[in-house]
Amino acid sequence: MDIKQLRYLNQIIEHKTMSRAANALYISQPALTISINNLEAELGFKVIQRSEHGYVLTESGKQFYKHVQMILSLYENMEEDVEYIKNHGSGKLKIGITEEFRAVMPELFEIFLEKNPKYDIKLVEGNTGNVINKLRSHEIHFCLSPLRYLDEDMQSVFLSHNRYALLVRREEVEKYKKNQSLTVFNDFNFISVENTYDFKAFIKSNHISYQNLLQVNTIGAAVRLVKKGLGISVIPELYARNYTDPEVKSVQLKYELHGPDLYLSYMKRQNLPPAIEDFISEIQEYIESIRI
DSSP states (O other), X not given: OOHHHHHHHXXXXXXXXXXXXXXXXXXXXXXXXXXXXXXXXXXXXXXXXXXXXXXXXXXXXXXXXXXXXXXXXXXXXXHHHHHHHHHHSSOEEEEEEOGGGGGGHHHHHHHHHHHOTTOEEEEEEOOHHHHHHHHHTXXXXXXXXXXSSOOTTEEEEEEEEEEEEEEEEGGGHHHHXXXXXXXXXXXXXXXXXXXXXXXXXXXXXXXXXXXXEEEESSHHHXXXXXXXXXXXXXXXXXXXXXXXXXXXXXXXXXXXXXXXXXXXXXXTTOOOXXXXXXXXXXXXXXXXXXXX
């Protein structure tokens, strides 16, 4: 079994026919057929079978193909890294984050680049599921995200509890800071970020009234609306306290509103360069230093 056979199999699954896969690979169809037959003979079971929709994986093939995808991803990332090092003489740090961490990334980049000036950095942002999938396929070295549960194949380092804070315009800070409660006000628009916390339960349990509800998909959109004076928002404190815009400020609320805890995660069997291992420790120290 070799990487070429695995790539051949991947192209057959992608294109559904031997002819189209062979064209994509720039080889003859008989050569492709022979290669797959040899692979199946070595494995001892059929990997693909014909169907009305073209070639599909057998049940055994589906299990095997999960490993194929992982191996191809690892190999392609290795090729990319080798090519990058050859052309640039150093490496590339690849990080995945969820939006909660966006406001602290400039400081973290500065910490890393101060000690590793020859490294480039690639930042990938998405939801927790997205960045964990990229971590599993070794497209990134580690990720920063909230986690509801810990996986056995990942090393997840606790960074901080994910407490929420109120974000308001600068001129309204004293008004809300004095009360630390939204119950006494009903003259504001509430800007809610979807899929971050249970908004209805939060409003109901704390007897909060508001004029209009503005629902958005991202924390960044909520921040921009607050900056425009269109309302107030409750967002992760890590983002709110470290967002560097003089027109908006965070206010600590009396409510105990939390999301899933924040973690730094990497794969247990992944060999990380010393510079990146050191950076992981520095991230822990930095997040610890900015906690309330």
